[in-house]
Amino acid sequence: MKNTTFLIMLLFLTTKICWSQSLEYQQKKASKIEKSSVFTQIINGELKATIVYEDEDIIAFVPLRLQAPVHLLIVPKKEVHTINDISEEDTLLLGKLFLVAKKLAKEQGISETGxxxxxxxxEDAGQSVFHLHMHLLGGKTLGPMVTQED
Known part of the structure; x- marks a missing residue:
């Protein structure tokens, strides 16, 4: 019984270490969350941005580093740090993000081409701003989302 308990604990700890965020990332994340996000500063008018859409719930703007000919960030005004932090009450807001993306894709002339x-x-996805946001990318043939393995 002791060996079984030990093995279960070892497995739990090993899994936790292998599948958790690095300490460095956790510290950066906590520090950034403590401050007002860049997106909140744009929403509040404290930072300038090229805004392409805004209503009472959502703002969309051109990011500083374009990754495609059409690249927009669609951001809820409500500060939610990650998808892991959403709740049932955010259902309509998340749906609205997709409706705004659809509208902007059409306006940008990429709704039909893709x-x-x-x-x-x-961490593993490269999140650096801890305010939920959606990237709208298009205007060219986009490569695979991740490196394809044979």
Whole structure:
């Protein structure tokens, strides 16, 4: 029985270490969350941005580093750090993000040729701003989302 308990604990600890965020990332994340996000500063008018859409719930703007000919960030005004932090009450807000993406894709002339919607959540996905946001990417043939393995 002791060996079984020990093995279960060892497995739990090993899994926790292998599948959790690095300490460095956790510290950066906590520090950024403590401050007002860049997106909140844009929403509040404290930072300038090229805004392409805004209503009472959502703002969309051109990011500083374009990754495609059409690249927009669609951001809820409510500050939610990651998808892991959403709740049932955010259901309509999340649906609205997709409706705004659809509208902007059409306005940008990429709704028929194709576009990608992407959200990065935490370390392995490269999330660096801890305010939920959706990338709208298009205007060219986009490569695979991740490296394809044979």
């Amino acid at each position: 576009y990608r919607l992407s959200m990065n959540i935490n």
